[in-house]
Amino acid sequence: MANKGWDEFDAGAILFSFNDKVDNIATTLAEDRPYSPSNSFTASVGDWRIEKPIFNKDYCIDCQFCWIYCPDVSIIARDKKMIGIDFDHCKGCGICVEVCPTNPKSLLMFDEHKDDDECLAGWPEKDEKEK
Amino acid sequence: MADKMDLLDVEVWDGNMAASQAMRQAQIDVVAAYPITPSTPVVENYAGFLANGYIDGEFVMVESEHAAMSGCIGAAAAGGRVATATSSQGFDLMVETLYQASGMRLPIILNVVNRALAAPLNVNGDHSDMYLGRDSGWIQFNAYNAQDAYDLNLIAFRVAEDHKVRLPAMIHQDGFMTSHTAEGVLTLSDDDAYNFIGDYKPMNAMLDFEKPATYGVQTEEDWHFEHKARQHNDLMTKVNPVIQEVFDAFEKETGRKFDFVTNHNLDDADVAIVAMGTTVDTAMLVADQLREEGKKVGVLGLRVIRPFPFEKLAAALSNVKAVCCMDRSAPGGTVGMLYNEICGAMYNSANHPVITGYVYGLGGRDMTVEYLKGIFADGEANAAAGKPTTPLQQFIGVRGPKLNFL
Numbered sequence: 001m002a003n004k005g006w007d008e009f010d011a012g013a014i015l016f017s018f019n020d021k022v023d024n025i026a027t028t029l030a031e032d033r034p035y036s037p038s039n040s041f042t043a044s045v046g047d048w049r050i051e052k053p054i055f056n057k058d059y060c061i062d063c064q065f066c067w068i069y070c071p072d073v074s075i076i077a078r079d080k081k082m083i084g085i086d087f088d089h090c091k092g093c094g095i096c097v098e099v100c101p102t103n104p105k106s107l108l109m110f111d112e113h114k115d116d117d118e119c120l121a122g123w124p125e126k127d128e129k130e131k
Numbered sequence: 132m133a134d135k136m137d138l139l140d141v142e143v144w145d146g147n148m149a150a151s152q153a154m155r156q157a158q159i160d161v162v163a164a165y166p167i168t169p170s171t172p173v174v175e176n177y178a179g180f181l182a183n184g185y186i187d188g189e190f191v192m193v194e195s196e197h198a199a200m201s202g203c204i205g206a207a208a209a210g211g212r213v214a215t216a217t218s219s220q221g222f223d224l225m226v227e228t229l230y231q232a233s234g235m236r237l238p239i240i241l242n243v244v245n246r247a248l249a250a251p252l253n254v255n256g257d258h259s260d261m262y263l264g265r266d267s268g269w270i271q272f273n274a275y276n277a278q279d280a281y282d283l284n285l286i287a288f289r290v291a292e293d294h295k296v297r298l299p300a301m302i303h304q305d306g307f308m309t310s311h312t313a314e315g316v317l318t319l320s321d322d323d324a325y326n327f328i329g330d331y332k333p334m335n336a337m338l339d340f341e342k343p344a345t346y347g348v349q350t351e352e353d354w355h356f357e358h359k360a361r362q363h364n365d366l367m368t369k370v371n372p373v374i375q376e377v378f379d380a381f382e383k384e385t386g387r388k389f390d391f392v393t394n395h396n397l398d399d400a401d402v403a404i405v406a407m408g409t410t411v412d413t414a415m416l417v418a419d420q421l422r423e424e425g426k427k428v429g430v431l432g433l434r435v436i437r438p439f440p441f442e443k444l445a446a447a448l449s450n451v452k453a454v455c456c457m458d459r460s461a462p463g464g465t466v467g468m469l470y471n472e473i474c475g476a477m478y479n480s481a482n483h484p485v486i487t488g489y490v491y492g493l494g495g496r497d498m499t500v501e502y503l504k505g506i507f508a509d510g511e512a513n514a515a516a517g518k519p520t521t522p523l524q525q526f527i528g529v530r531g532p533k534l535n536f537l
Contacts, residue, residue, distance in 0.1 A: 003353075004357070005357065006356075006357040006358070006360035006361045006364065007361065007364070009357065009358060009361055010335065011236040011297055011361060011362070011365065012234065012235045012236030012237070012297070012335070012346070013234065013235070013348050013350060013354075013358045014235070014236075014335045014344050014345065014346060014348075015344070015345040015348055016335075016342060016343070016344055016345070017343050017344075017345065018342065018343070020342075021341040021342050022341060022342070023341060025340065038345075
């Protein structure tokens with residue numbers, strides 16, 4: 001944003017997500033919404049993260065728990081199918097991993113700098129219940 | 132749809148009921164409140180009106196005054212008409228959120244029934260809580276009696292919600308002296324009162340789904356100063372013209388005239404007492420008695436505390452020779468707020484009266500006719516001498532050795 005002077009703001013430090021009026025925003029995909037520069041959609045805050053969630057689609061049942069629990073809308077899903085993670089906005093809180101109900105989990109936290117393929121290669125086996 | 136209440140032309144109300152009735156007539160969307168003496172009846176009466184079907188809005192009972200103002204902020208940001216009431220320690224607890232409300236430019240109406248601040252704990256009236264709020268970026272109106280409390284509530288909604296203003300406003304009334312003293316109050320009908328305030332017109336409502344807004348942003352050293360400057364600019368330049376418009380409209384509607392300062396016989400006076408709250412009414416009574424004895428004395432009541440009316444105050448005091456400033460709050464190691472502001476207003480004006488300060492009435496101690504006569508006598512001596520004949524700060528009505536400073 002340009003370095004505006006004191007007289008160029010909306011009173012109250014109010015910011016708008018969209019430059020103009022929008023309609024049917026709930027049915028418009030994020031990448032198609034006319035976000036304004038003051039919306040965080042275009043800003044990357046991925047460098048806040050020290051651990052990252054890795055998604056393993058082999059075990060995912062598309063229950064959408066991660067999507068609904070993510071506090072930063074960083075789970076990307078389309079047509080109720082889990083696709084992956086928005087790493088520009090994920091802060092690495094690990095809530096998606098915590099709520100994932102599959103066995104083994106379909107999301108696990110790894111060191112931010114670990115190679116993704118290496119993470120998937122070392123995925124744990126199904127945890128057998130003791131009989 | 133809320134029922135209407137048939138009011139008599141003159142109702143016997145105390146200041147709390149006057150505020151409650153004005154709030155009812157405003158048809159507020161959300162009141163979030165927590166009770167505290169002496170303001171409790173404001174929201175208690177209001178809750179009663181709601182329970183009896185006279186109000187359509189929501190009443191939210193919360194766990195503290197911090198939560199009360201936070202609830203008001205959320206509701207105002209969402210896009211509704213909002214008000215509440217508090218006093219003293221509750222006001223203290225609200226302070227953090229008061230700055231949030233004004234910084235986000237949310238037109239919340241807060242009835243402050245003024246009361247002393249602990250320690251020691253005290254439920255009676257003084258202006259300590261009012262003074263605590265004076266840098267918070269709110270508009271502050273000052274009622275001298277129950278009629279003012281009613282009228283200024285109606286005025287405050289219209290001023291605060293004006294899109295040129297969009298700032299929260301407090302209406303101050305003296306704890307017990309105004310809040311619990313039943314007086315005759317001239318009323319407006321429900322329709323007339325509501326039409327005077329007008330429908331709430333949302334601005335940048337968070338729940339406007341066509342243009343959703345973000346409230347409560349963080350601004351560091353590269354943005355914060357500009358936002359605070361904008362708010363101060365609007366307080367200094369935009370608010371008072373709107374207050375004047377609304378005062379004029381109110382006079383047209385009711386015949387009751389308000390001004391930024393109440394000028395009681397100041398034009399040919401040598402001595403002025405400057406005061407707030409119930410002391411204004413008492414000082415006017417005393418000034419009238421002294422006038423009958425041929426003494427040229429008058430009273431200035433401060434009606435709008437913030438934004439402080441520098442020019443209007445200096446103009447009203449442009450002929451006096453001595454000013455006695457009455458501060459009902461312990462200044463904590465300096466001069467009183469009124470003394471300070473009035474010196475600031477007069478220093479660069481053409482008239483330079485002798486200005487002295489008085490600290491009085493703490494914790495509900497009475498300000499009597501006799502005390503006021505003594506203060507006018509001090510002022511007359513100062514006017515005759517052309518310089519202070521007393522210390523600049525005197526404590527009035529406190530037991531023990533005479534307490535003077537400066």
